[in-house]
Amino acid sequence: MTTPSRSTLNSLGLMAAGGENPDLTGIEVDSRRVGAGKLFAALPGTEVHGATFVDAALERGAVAILTDAKGAQLAGVAVRTAGAALVISENPREALARSAALWFGAQPETMIAVTGTNGKTSVSTFVRQIWIEMGLAAVNLGTTGVEGAWSAPLAHTTPEPITLHRTLAQAAQAGITHAVMEASSHGLDQRRLDGVTLKAAGFTNFTQDHLDYHETFEAYFDAKAALFARVLPEDGTAVINIDDAKGVEMAAIATARGCGVITVGRDGGDLHLRAQRFDATGQDLRFDWRGKTYQKRLELIGGFQADNVLLAAALVIACGADAADVFDTIPHLTTVRGRMQLAATRDNGAAVFVDYAHTPDAIATALSAMRPHVMGRLIAIVGAGGDRDRAKRPLMGAAAHENADVVFVTDDNPRSEDPATIRAAVMAGCPDATEVGDRAEAILRGVNVLQPGDALLIAGKGHETGQTIGDDVLPFDDVEQASVAVAALDGRLA
Numbered sequence: 411m412t413t414p415s416r417s418t419l420n421s422l423g424l425m426a427a428g429g430e431n432p433d434l435t436g437i438e439v440d441s442r443r444v445g446a447g448k449l450f451a452a453l454p455g456t457e458v459h460g461a462t463f464v465d466a467a468l469e470r471g472a473v474a475i476l477t478d479a480k481g482a483q484l485a486g487v488a489v490r491t492a493g494a495a496l497v498i499s500e501n502p503r504e505a506l507a508r509s510a511a512l513w514f515g516a517q518p519e520t521m522i523a524v525t526g527t528n529g530k531t532s533v534s535t536f537v538r539q540i541w542i543e544m545g546l547a548a549v550n551l552g553t554t555g556v557e558g559a560w561s562a563p564l565a566h567t568t569p570e571p572i573t574l575h576r577t578l579a580q581a582a583q584a585g586i587t588h589a590v591m592e593a594s595s596h597g598l599d600q601r602r603l604d605g606v607t608l609k610a611a612g613f614t615n616f617t618q619d620h621l622d623y624h625e626t627f628e629a630y631f632d633a634k635a636a637l638f639a640r641v642l643p644e645d646g647t648a649v650i651n652i653d654d655a656k657g658v659e660m661a662a663i664a665t666a667r668g669c670g671v672i673t674v675g676r677d678g679g680d681l682h683l684r685a686q687r688f689d690a691t692g693q694d695l696r697f698d699w700r701g702k703t704y705q706k707r708l709e710l711i712g713g714f715q716a717d718n719v720l721l722a723a724a725l726v727i728a729c730g731a732d733a734a735d736v737f738d739t740i741p742h743l744t745t746v747r748g749r750m751q752l753a754a755t756r757d758n759g760a761a762v763f764v765d766y767a768h769t770p771d772a773i774a775t776a777l778s779a780m781r782p783h784v785m786g787r788l789i790a791i792v793g794a795g796g797d798r799d800r801a802k803r804p805l806m807g808a809a810a811h812e813n814a815d816v817v818f819v820t821d822d823n824p825r826s827e828d829p830a831t832i833r834a835a836v837m838a839g840c841p842d843a844t845e846v847g848d849r850a851e852a853i854l855r856g857v858n859v860l861q862p863g864d865a866l867l868i869a870g871k872g873h874e875t876g877q878t879i880g881d882d883v884l885p886f887d888d889v890e891q892a893s894v895a896v897a898a899l900d901g902r903l904a
């Protein structure tokens with residue numbers, strides 16, 4: 411693990427209420443991981459206040475506690491009795507993020523963060539692909555882990571600051587100079603990336619998701635807007651999709667702070683997508699940048715992928731690359747794992763795609779994006795996750811009903827919930843759909859109805875490799891199941 415040779419509380423920018431300045435051996439956010447000489451950040455949680463665990467942390471040898479006023483009230487006496495240092499911060503999550511950055515001490519020199527309801531992983535992956543095509547040592551970090559010139563698994567889209575800065579420092583030590591990360595709304599709200607130094611930040615779009623956590627659209631918007639209102643430095647550049655009305659607001663927030671702004675859009679913008687022509691394997695794009703028109707081939711299915719690719723190109727330009735060199739990489743871009751990925755083709759030519767659409771807007775976008783590439787019917791398999799935003803379920807069903815010709819409703823990570831109840835909520839939005847709880851059977855039935863010219867979209871799980879039922883994660887891969895179903899129905903199984 412990357413650690414500085416010697417670090418004190420003050421060298422991490424933290425001041426104890428009593429002026430103590432102990433040497434530290436590490437920082438932890440979970441009392442169960444605390445060891446001798448560590449700083450324990452006792453954060454206000456969504457379930458419980460971390461200060462509840464200060465006694466346990468002190469027993470395990472913590473020498474400093476970082477918390478808020480409430481935490482100090484709960485645990486201040488215990489901290490003082492143990493002779494540990496007590497740091498009280500108005501925003502301990504932000505203090506933790508900044509301390510973690512100083513503790514690990516390095517990040518790739520050029521960094522970008524991308525926010526938005528849908529498209530973060532796609533845009534980040536395209537940014538990384540463009541940088542690598544340009545000969546740079548680059549990675550993307552997010553839902554699919556750390557990928558590119560260096561790789562590592564990640565449990566979260568935006569990891570908590572300790573994991574994040576440890577990973578960034580390791581990447582920098584491995585020679586990675588360029589990194590692009592996803593900024594989830596949870597991550598922004600909890601200030602997980604406040605210690606990262608960004609050159610540019612991107613915004614894709616804003617629609618419904620995660621209302622279980624944020625409760626209102628306003629709070630969800632404010633969380634995302636924080637990337638431009640707070641995290642991006644004033645000398646950084648905001649790269650914004652202005653086709654989304656919320657993008658116009660994001661651009662205004664960045665402009666008001668004096669940040670540079672590059673706009674991207676179909677209706678206008680610095681990088682302006684003027685035309686698209688679709689065929690069976692991809693699309694041709696025509697766009698303008700600074701008074702010059704370019705035409706490039708994109709070997710990807712789905713009109714929205716062009717929005718993602720142009721946003722990615724503008725982000726790379728915002729970090730200083732030559733625009734023409736950036737646009738030259740577009741024909742070399744490849745499918746993002748689990749995003750509009752061609753999984754299998756039936757003998758009759760009908761294609762099966764796997765996509766990570768798990769919001770109402772993403773389902774509508776993914777299905778409508780397939781239309782221009784498909785001559786026959788569109789079949790959709792959809793399901794909603796358990797222990798996540800319940801309000802989106804009927805809307806996901808309705809998005810499938812409105813944009814597909816045939817719909818199957820199935821399970822997608824029911825987690826602790828009753829799968830039948832989740833399916834019923836989705837079915838409320840698409841009452842004509844066929845309900846098939848078992849996902850493998852739903853895929854088999856979806857593949858079975860494919861006629862020549864038809865296409866099937868298996869939505870929701872994308873790159874995931876498991877189905878979470880209760881506490882069990884059973885191996886499940888939509889791409890694999892699609893191939894198996896096609897092989898079985900076309901008599902290709904040995």
Ligand SMILES: CC(=O)N[C@H]1[C@@H](OP(=O)(O)OP(=O)(O)OC[C@H]2O[C@@H](n3ccc(=O)[nH]c3=O)[C@H](O)[C@@H]2O)O[C@H](CO)[C@@H](O)[C@@H]1O[C@H](C)C(=O)N[C@@H](C)C(=O)N[C@H](CCC(=O)O)C(=O)O
Binds near residue numbers: 439570
């Ligand atoms: C809802 C949420 O985001 N929770 C995050 C939050 O935990 P919390 O505040 O709810 O924790 P809590 O259970 O109330 O406990 C409070 C504190 O006590 C500590 N504790 C708890 C128990 C103990 O024995 N000792 C101890 O010290 C916990 O570490 C925590 O700091 O702060 C923790 C520490 O930073 C995070 O690990 C945790 O993420 C959990 C694991 C999570 O699953 N988050 C998901 C929802 C998430 O972040 N997803 C996003 C978005 C994905 C997307 O875009 O779709 C992501 O970026 O991955």
Ligand SMILES: Nc1ncnc2c1ncn2[C@@H]1O[C@H](COP(=O)(O)OP(=O)(O)OP(=O)(O)O)[C@@H](O)[C@H]1O
Binds near residue numbers: 526748
């Ligand atoms: N620009 C876009 N506009 C609308 N929908 C999109 C766009 N890009 C991707 N999608 C849809 O959203 C799905 C998820 O895409 P992606 O994984 O890139 O988003 P994400 O923001 O990273 O999601 P998560 O919040 O899970 O991290 C895709 O599979 C596709 O269906």
Ligand SMILES: N[C@H](CCC[C@H](N)C(=O)O)C(=O)O
Binds near residue numbers: 794796798822823871
């Ligand atoms: N990062 C998203 C992924 C959802 C994917 C879908 N398969 C589900 O389980 O709902 C979440 O945790 O809400």
Ligand SMILES: [Mg+2]
Binds near residue numbers: 532552554567
């Ligand atoms: Mg993602």
